[in-house]
Amino acid sequence: MAQIGYSKEVMDHFMNPRNVGVIENPDGYGKVGNPVCGDLMEIFITVKEDKIGDIKFRTFGCGSAIAVSSMVTEMAKGKSLDEALKITRKDVADKLGGLPPQKMHCSNLGADALHAAIKNYWVKIGKIKPEEAGPEESEEGESCGT
Amino acid sequence: MIMSGVYLDHQSASPVDSRVAEFAGPFLSTGLGNPSSLHSRGLAAKAALEEARAKVADLINAEIPESIIFTAGATEANNLAVRGAALRNPALGKKLLASQIEHISVLNPHKDLKKAGFELDLVSVDSTGIIDLAALERLLGKETVLTSVMYANGEIGTIEPIKEVSALVHEKGNLLHVDAAAAAGKVRIDVQKDNIDLLTISSNDLCGPQGAGALYVKPGVRIQPVIFGGGQEKGLRPGTENLYALAGFGEAARLARLEGAGESERVKAIRDALIREILKIDEAYLTGHPAKRLANHASFRFSRIEGESILLTMDAMFDIQVSTGSACSSRTLEPSHVLLAIGLKHEQAHGSMIMTLGRSNNPDQIPAIAGATKKTVERLRALSPL
Numbered sequence: 060m061a062q063i064g065y066s067k068e069v070m071d072h073f074m075n076p077r078n079v080g081v082i083e084n085p086d087g088y089g090k091v092g093n094p095v096c097g098d099l100m101e102i103f104i105t106v107k108e109d110k111i112g113d114i115k116f117r118t119f120g121c122g123s124a125i126a127v128s129s130m131v132t133e134m135a136k137g138k139s140l141d142e143a144l145k146i147t148r149k150d151v152a153d154k155l156g157g158l159p160p161q162k163m164h165c166s167n168l169g170a171d172a173l174h175a176a177i178k179n180y181w182v183k184i185g186k187i188k189p190e191e192a193g194p195e196e197s198e199e200g201e202s203c204g205t
Numbered sequence: 206m207i208m209s210g211v212y213l214d215h216q217s218a219s220p221v222d223s224r225v226a227e228f229a230g231p232f233l234s235t236g237l238g239n240p241s242s243l244h245s246r247g248l249a250a251k252a253a254l255e256e257a258r259a260k261v262a263d264l265i266n267a268e269i270p271e272s273i274i275f276t277a278g279a280t281e282a283n284n285l286a287v288r289g290a291a292l293r294n295p296a297l298g299k300k301l302l303a304s305q306i307e308h309i310s311v312l313n314p315h316k317d318l319k320k321a322g323f324e325l326d327l328v329s330v331d332s333t334g335i336i337d338l339a340a341l342e343r344l345l346g347k348e349t350v351l352t353s354v355m356y357a358n359g360e361i362g363t364i365e366p367i368k369e370v371s372a373l374v375h376e377k378g379n380l381l382h383v384d385a386a387a388a389a390g391k392v393r394i395d396v397q398k399d400n401i402d403l404l405t406i407s408s409n410d411l412c413g414p415q416g417a418g419a420l421y422v423k424p425g426v427r428i429q430p431v432i433f434g435g436g437q438e439k440g441l442r443p444g445t446e447n448l449y450a451l452a453g454f455g456e457a458a459r460l461a462r463l464e465g466a467g468e469s470e471r472v473k474a475i476r477d478a479l480i481r482e483i484l485k486i487d488e489a490y491l492t493g494h495p496a497k498r499l500a501n502h503a504s505f506r507f508s509r510i511e512g513e514s515i516l517l518t519m520d521a522m523f524d525i526q527v528s529t530g531s532a533c534s535s536r537t538l539e540p541s542h543v544l545l546a547i548g549l550k551h552e553q554a555h556g557s558m559i560m561t562l563g564r565s566n567n568p569d570q571i572p573a574i575a576g577a578t579k580k581t582v583e584r585l586r587a588l589s590p591l
Contacts, residue, residue: 074521094552096551097511097531097555100590119510119588121511121514122513
């Protein structure tokens with residue numbers, strides 16, 4: 060039978076999101092998405108010995124957008140920056156027991172926000188140049204929901 | 206399955222009235238024949254069908270029961286009206302008009318007719334959803350074969366000035382199609398007084414069974430079928446009739462005729478209190494017209510949060526079922542064309558919540574609904590970076 064609605068894991072992370080909030084003066088900050096498209100998420104990180112110490116998020120968006128943000132913070136916490144950078148959109152969706160197909164792109168920006176936060180930190184400490192951080196992997200400029 | 210909680214999505218699906226279920230139930234199992242058969246059981250089925258037709262005709266004050274063509278729902282009736290009227294009347298012209306906020310089952314057949322060489326113009330609405338009569342007048346012409354303007358909008362509740370629309374269409378154009386799926390039973394409809402040529406009704410919106418609807422076709426107005434088969438429903442909607450659903454539809458129409466006004470007054474009092482309470486929430490706005498709206502309809506938008514999250518939180522945390530016009534909850538991920546037509550920006554349209562009341566709602570539920578809405582909005586705003 061086709062899955063009906065969101066998975067149990069998505070609803071759990073939606074109803075009880077982990078790591079919600081803001082970090083004042085974060086080491087890294089990433090923001091992706093676009094309110095016009097209905098999803099905007101930001102991730103704050105602190106870095107300690109090249110590992111993610113604290114991590115917080117805030118998200119405007121649908122159920123899966125909030126669940127994805129919560130899950131990606133949980134997956135990234137304590138990981139080295141290199142490891143965290145390897146977390147993909149698909150990893151997050153898999154860990155959530157899957158997402159409805161039409162939500163795979165529009166609401167699945169958690170990994171992108173995490174990567175943006177890590178690169179923002181690397182730019183700050185001079186490990187990479189701003190242009191090497193690449194364009195923000197956001198849906199901005201693209202048509203929504205594709 | 207027994208449902209508890211507070212159900213506020215009657216626009217999407219209404220529980221069948223228990224009296225309707227009791228009336229229609231026997232049609233499932235008593236072994237009536239096919240209404241087209243000439244034996245006694247067939248005739249009994251035909252009699253039940255015609256009784257249902259007369260009841261539906263009575264609800265909208267149709268001239269004769271035969272002006273009611275039964276369909277499998279409002280979507281089918283809308284397709285039959287638009288395609289059927291446009292394609293049957295080439296002599297009347299090849300231009301079409303529809304309001305911007307028509308239901309997709311009206312808009313899409315209109316758009317599809319462009320492939321058959323028709324020209325389509327959409328008539329704008331104001332910020333409350335009321336059709337721009339001056340624009341309608343400007344766009345109407347002798348070659349406008351069909352104009353579709355809904356009686357009331359299901360997403361924002363706004364009731365259109367159908368009398369004025371009808372006068373304009375019949376003065377400057379030709380046929381008028383009115384989708385009354387959301388309005389029937391809640392607003393007193395008189396197709397003769399309002400001079401409507403084609404009118405769509407849905408059974409479930411009257412608390413009748415799903416899978417039944419009707420198109421009223423004014424005597425003398427010609428349409429053609431969109432599906433082909435036998436001669437049922439004057440050849441306009443072939444296929445063996447769904448007797449159970451249609452018998453229930455008829456009974457629901459009879460009850461709506463009798464009780465609709467009183468029920469509307471009852472739910473309006475609850476609805477008004479809900480609107481009053483919910484608009485106390487910071488940055489909460491009513492969508493649609495403040496007064497000219499369906500008695501059971503309350504629709505809102507909230508800044509900085511998204512509608513699907515509102516729906517899920519209301520459901521999971523408070524067992525209250527609402528609807529939303531947010532893009533994220535739709536199959537296409539497109540924001541509601543209705544909310545965009547009334548001038549909302551995409552990010553505003555995302556934050557919509559629709560409550561449609563019905564028989565199961567009572568005044569005792571008001572504080573719980575208002576309180577749950579407030580907590581839901583606060584919870585999501587605490588999560589939002591906006």
